[in-house]
Amino acid sequence: MKLAILFGGASFEHEISIVSAITVKEKLGAFDLSFIFCDQDHTFYRIDPSKMKAVTFSRGEHRKMPRLHMTNGGFEEKGLFGSKKYEMPVLNLIHGGDGEDGTIAAMLDFFGIPFIGPRKEASMLSFDKHYTKWFAESLGVKTLPYEILRKDDKRSVSTPYPFIIKPARLGSSIGVSVVREASELDYALDVAFEFDEVVLVEPFIAGVKEYNLAGFSARGEITYSIVEEPQKAEFLDFEKKYLDFSRSGKVEHAEVGDALVAQLRESFAKIYLPLFQGALIRCDFFEIEGEVYLNEINPIPGSMANYLFDDFGGSIQKLLGALPDKRSIRVQYDYIHSISQAKGK
Amino acid sequence: MKLAILFGGASFEHEISIVSAITVKEKLGAFDLSFIFCDQDHTFYRIDPSKMKAVTFSRGEHRKMPRLHMTNGGFEEKGLFGSKKYEMPVLNLIHGGDGEDGTIAAMLDFFGIPFIGPRKEASMLSFDKHYTKWFAESLGVKTLPYEILRKDDKRSVSTPYPFIIKPARLGSSIGVSVVREASELDYALDVAFEFDEVVLVEPFIAGVKEYNLAGFSARGEITYSIVEEPQKAEFLDFEKKYLDFSRSGKVEHAEVGDALVAQLRESFAKIYLPLFQGALIRCDFFEIEGEVYLNEINPIPGSMANYLFDDFGGSIQKLLGALPDKRSIRVQYDYIHSISQAKGK
Numbered sequence: 001m002k003l004a005i006l007f008g009g010a011s012f013e014h015e016i017s018i019v020s021a022i023t024v025k026e027k028l029g030a031f032d033l034s035f036i037f038c039d040q041d042h043t044f045y046r047i048d049p050s051k052m053k054a055v056t057f058s059r060g061e062h063r064k065m066p067r068l069h070m071t072n073g074g075f076e077e078k079g080l081f082g083s084k085k086y087e088m089p090v091l092n093l094i095h096g097g098d099g100e101d102g103t104i105a106a107m108l109d110f111f112g113i114p115f116i117g118p119r120k121e122a123s124m125l126s127f128d129k130h131y132t133k134w135f136a137e138s139l140g141v142k143t144l145p146y147e148i149l150r151k152d153d154k155r156s157v158s159t160p161y162p163f164i165i166k167p168a169r170l171g172s173s174i175g176v177s178v179v180r181e182a183s184e185l186d187y188a189l190d191v192a193f194e195f196d197e198v199v200l201v202e203p204f205i206a207g208v209k210e211y212n213l214a215g216f217s218a219r220g221e222i223t224y225s226i227v228e229e230p231q232k233a234e235f236l237d238f239e240k241k242y243l244d245f246s247r248s249g250k251v252e253h254a255e256v257g258d259a260l261v262a263q264l265r266e267s268f269a270k271i272y273l274p275l276f277q278g279a280l281i282r283c284d285f286f287e288i289e290g291e292v293y294l295n296e297i298n299p300i301p302g303s304m305a306n307y308l309f310d311d312f313g314g315s316i317q318k319l320l321g322a323l324p325d326k327r328s329i330r331v332q333y334d335y336i337h338s339i340s341q342a343k344g345k
Numbered sequence: 346m347k348l349a350i351l352f353g354g355a356s357f358e359h360e361i362s363i364v365s366a367i368t369v370k371e372k373l374g375a376f377d378l379s380f381i382f383c384d385q386d387h388t389f390y391r392i393d394p395s396k397m398k399a400v401t402f403s404r405g406e407h408r409k410m411p412r413l414h415m416t417n418g419g420f421e422e423k424g425l426f427g428s429k430k431y432e433m434p435v436l437n438l439i440h441g442g443d444g445e446d447g448t449i450a451a452m453l454d455f456f457g458i459p460f461i462g463p464r465k466e467a468s469m470l471s472f473d474k475h476y477t478k479w480f481a482e483s484l485g486v487k488t489l490p491y492e493i494l495r496k497d498d499k500r501s502v503s504t505p506y507p508f509i510i511k512p513a514r515l516g517s518s519i520g521v522s523v524v525r526e527a528s529e530l531d532y533a534l535d536v537a538f539e540f541d542e543v544v545l546v547e548p549f550i551a552g553v554k555e556y557n558l559a560g561f562s563a564r565g566e567i568t569y570s571i572v573e574e575p576q577k578a579e580f581l582d583f584e585k586k587y588l589d590f591s592r593s594g595k596v597e598h599a600e601v602g603d604a605l606v607a608q609l610r611e612s613f614a615k616i617y618l619p620l621f622q623g624a625l626i627r628c629d630f631f632e633i634e635g636e637v638y639l640n641e642i643n644p645i646p647g648s649m650a651n652y653l654f655d656d657f658g659g660s661i662q663k664l665l666g667a668l669p670d671k672r673s674i675r676v677q678y679d680y681i682h683s684i685s686q687a688k689g690k
Contacts, residue, residue, distance in 0.1 A: 014676040040676045042417055042455055058678035069416070072387055097674065098455070102465055106451035110387055110443070120447055124469045134479040197619070274542070329442065331359040331385045333403035 001317060002088035003031045004075070006104065006115075008038040008057070012174050012195065013096030016245040016302065018057050020093050023246050023303040025052050030313050034086060036075060037062050038094060038104075044068040046077060046086070072111050089320055092117030092300060095245075096170060100300050101127045114323045116316070118279040118299035125275065126297035128169050129200050139270045142293045144286070147201040151193050155185065162204040165189060167196035178204050205288065210295070211254060213264045214282040214305040216315065217272060218322035223315060224265055225282075225308035229254035245302035263292045271297060278324045280304055280315070346662060347433035348376045349420070351449065351460075353383040353402075357519050357540065358441030361590040361647065363402050365438050368591050368648040370397050375658050379431060381420060382407050383439060383449075389413040391422060391431070417456050434665055437462030437645060440590075441515060445645050446472045459668045461661070463624040463644035470620065471642035474545050475513050484615045487638045489631070492546040496538050500530065507549040510534060512541035523549050550633065555640070556599060558609045559627040559650040561660065562617060563667035568660060569610055570627075570653035574599035590647035608637045616642060622669045625649055625660070 007021035008014055025033060035047040037057070045065045047056065056062055068075040074087035092104050092115050102123035108115045118126065125135045136143045147159055148168070157163065157179075165188045167175040175195040177188035192199040214225035228251050256264075268283050271294065282301035286293040298305075306312040352366035353359055370378060380392040382402070390410045392401065401407055413420040419432035437449050437460050447468035453460045463471065470480045481488045492504055493513070502508065502524075510533045512520040520540040522533035537544040559570035573596050601609075613628050616639065627646035631638040643650075651657040 010674050010676070012674060014674075015678060015680045018681065040674065042457070054681040058681040069414070071414070102447060102469070103451040103455050106448040106465065107455065110448050110452065112387070120451065120465070121469060121473070124447070124466060128466070130483075131476075131479075134476075134483070138475075138479070329355050329357060329359075329385065331355070333360060335360045336363070336399040336403040 001031050001320070002034070003028070003316070003320070004034040004036050004086060004088050004090045005093055006036045006038065006090050006099075007093045008040070009094035009096065009098035009104070010038075010040045010042060011095070011097030011099070012170060013099075014040060015054075017093060017095045017099065018054055019245045020095065020303045022052055022054065023248050024091070024093060024306065025049070026248055027303075027306045027312050028316060031316075034088065036068060036086075036090070037065075038098065039063075044070065044075065046075075070107055070111055070113070074111075074113055089113075089323065090115040090117075091304075091316070093304070095300055095302070101169070109326050112326070116278060116280065116319055116323065118276055118281065119324070122275040122279065122299060126281075126299045128198075129166060129296065130168050130198065132294070132297060136271070136294050141267050141270050142291060144202045144205075144293055144295075149189070149199050149201060151197045155189055157185065157201050159201050159203055162206070164202050164204040165192050166200045166202070167192045168198040168200050169196050205286070209287040211256065211260075211264055211285045211287060211292075212282055212305075212308070213268050213285065214280065214301060214308045215268055215272065216280040216319050217277055218318045222265075222269055222272065223318065224268065225305060226251070226253040226310075227256055227261055227264060228252075228308055229256075230284075247303055247307045249307060251307050260287065260290075260292070267292050267294060278319075280319055282308070346376050346665065347379070348373070348661070348665070349379040349381050349431060349433050349435045350438055351381045351383065351435050351444075352438045353385070354439035354441065354443035354449070355383075355385045355387060356440070356442030356444070357515060358444075359385060360399075362438060362440045362444065363399055364590045365440065365648045367397055367399065368593050369436070369438060369651065370394070371593055372648075372651045372657050373661060376661075379433065381413060381431075381435070382410075383443065384408075389415065389420065391420075415452055415456055415458070419456075419458055434458075434668065435460040435462075436649075436661070438649070440645055440647070446514070454671050457671070461623060461625065461664055461668065463621055463626070464669070467620040467624065467644060471626075471644045473514050473543075474511060474641065475543065477639070477642060481616070481639050486612050486615050487636060489547045489550075489638055489640075494534070494544050494546060496542045500534055502530065502546050504546050504548055507551070509547050509549040510537050511545045511547070512537045513543040513545050514541050550631070554632040556601065556605070556609055556630045556632060556637075557627055557650075557653070558613050558630065559625065559646060559653045560610075560613055560617065561625040561664050562622055563663045567610075567614055567617065568663065569613070570650060571596070571598040571655075572601055572606055572609060573653055574601070575629075592648055592652045594652060596652050605632065605635075605637070612637050612639060623664075625664055627653070 005021050007017045037045045037047050045062045046068050066077050068077050074085045077084045102120035105120040105123050125131050162180045165177050175192045179185050179188045212228045215222050279299050282298040282305045284295040286295050309315045350366050352362045382390045382392050390407045391413050411422050413422050419430045422429045447465035450465040450468050470476050507525040510522050520537045524530050524533045557573045560567050624644050627643040627650045629640040654660045
């Protein structure tokens with residue numbers, strides 16, 4: 001089965017996308033894989049599978065490889081004697097900007113290239129943590145209370161200490177800080193505003209239980225992963241999380257009762273359907289006093305959360321068989337015809 | 346001053362985009378204009394200015410014109426003896442799907458092509474009337490109460506009659522009905538669900554005052570248009586609105602007091618800043634008992650609402666001089682370097 005892994009992107013998560021792609025390559029050995037790298041200048045390159053190593057990119061060796069152009073139906077490679085088209089489904093594995101903000105989804109959709117990944121609307125609602133709050137609230141899925149601060153706002157927060165500060169539009173813990181007292185606030189905001197104009201403030205609950213659940217829908221049925229209780233230092237900084245993107249070993253199903261699993265799945269389904277169809281997503285939840293709270297939606301989770309699925313290859317195959325079609329619109333020029341007739345031309 | 350008008354698109358508003366482009370051509374005579382047509386199959390064509398007539402498109406004559414490809418920095422035209430690049434700012438005049446849903450914005454941004462029009466995030470929030478409600482609410486801008494109905498939901502509405510039914514994601518009055526009694530509900534829903542899976546129900550207030558205000562921000566200052574009180578039949582159906590897209594004559598400033606103008610401008614500014622920078626938008630408001638309510642945001646208004654500006658050409662020029670830059674991210678491969686060093690390679 002042919003599949004192109006699209007990775008890289010002009011984003012703070014460029015490097016973890018490379019790590020993700022290398023990990024997914026190992027896990028999808030049964031597929032006929034192509035690799036398409038989106039460089040930070042937005043040039044696409046076809047990467048020889050044998051060159052799928054981190055140093056290929058850090059040394060700039062990818063720039064010697066064939067260039068690709070996105071075009072109707074697939075990626076095109078121009079050669080001396082004509083051009084070759086790569087027409088196959090794409091797995092969008094660009095984390096962060098470009099990949100998770102809806103840009104790549106919009107382009108793949110525009111060019112009619114089938115892909116695994118969130119569609120542009122789903123991307124925008126999950127990429128911005130502020131919009132995720134609106135979205136979850138409208139679905140009746142609980143989230144922690146929050147405040148929004150903009151770069152030019154007065155730096156005052158009414159959430160009691162300790163609280164957590166996050167750039168609104170980044171994943172992978174970049175720019176995230178726990179603030180325990182007033183003296184730490186300015187620095188934490190400086191860090192977060194390095195990455196975004198808008199930051200989110202949420203209460204920090206020490207020792208809160210966290211549960212991650214991944215899944216996807218195909219042919220009217222959701223396939224859920226196991227529930228993971230992520231191992232964590234107090235929380236993950238970027239370097240630890242970076243290593244996390246190369247995870248490929250199986251993890252244990254968390255020791256949770258059936259009632260909690262049912263709650264997690266119910267919240268997952270509310271979020272997933274119908275907007276995330278075509279994507280394999282991971283939702284990260286908190287459990288507080290028996291209630292489930294959505295922490296965040298990862299619409300392109302690190303290494304596609306392969307380690308949470310018993311049969312990752314089979315899952316990807318199942319999802320590939322059930323990608324949503326973009327509804328096509330047929331323009332008939334009825335109005336122009338009727339107006340032209342009325343004018344007598 | 347060079348400017349490319351991008352119009353067409355695979356959307357129900359394809360034809361009105363053509364009409365808009367023809368109208369804007371008349372109004373921007375002082376510019377050095379190019380015309381780029383996006384066909385319903387997503388092929389781009391360069392249209393000779395002398396062929397900017399509706400029948401060019403309804404007869405399919407555009408398909409004999411040179412094809413363009415979107416690429417880094419501009420649109421490219423391939424010829425027998427090499428290729429030519431059109432590097433100039435673009436006015437995104439694709440109404441509805443493709444143009445107003447964030448697709449074209451994502452692509453232009455990805456390829457680093459400067460453009461007038463809403464950015465993808467602004468597009469998403471204005472394209473879907475449901476998200477516009479969330480957005481306005483978060484800004485403290487009033488909107489009418491509403492209900493959401495999905496295609497598979499039970500067809501029961503709790504808003505009292507008469508109410509208005511709108512597809513969530515279309516502009517130009519397509520699929521919109523006023524429902525006065527229970528017997529009209531099914532048909533109105535059938536019509537709306539032809540165009541979208543999600544519909545919005547809002548109270549219909551006969552004779553409500555409507556005011557439209559357009560504007561844009563450049564160099565820290567918002568330029569407002571005059572306030573228009575749109576002439577209307579009870580409400581505009583698509584054919585009437587279609588003709589509305591060809592408007593080029595000046596309109597009268599509505600007879601409104603300074604206090605209302607100030608309220609309208611205040612609401613406009615809350616909506617516009619900072620998300621809509623780079624766009625010239627028109628906000629349509631209701632006035633009910635002295636209070637201003639947002640009806641909808643038109644981030645690419647018909648014929649760019651040229652008829653509301655005293656100096657439309659000057660306004661476009663001012664906006665072109667102040668287009669937002671997409672923040673570029675420099676990937677340094679720090680993590681890959683440090684991990685490679687730790688591994689000793």
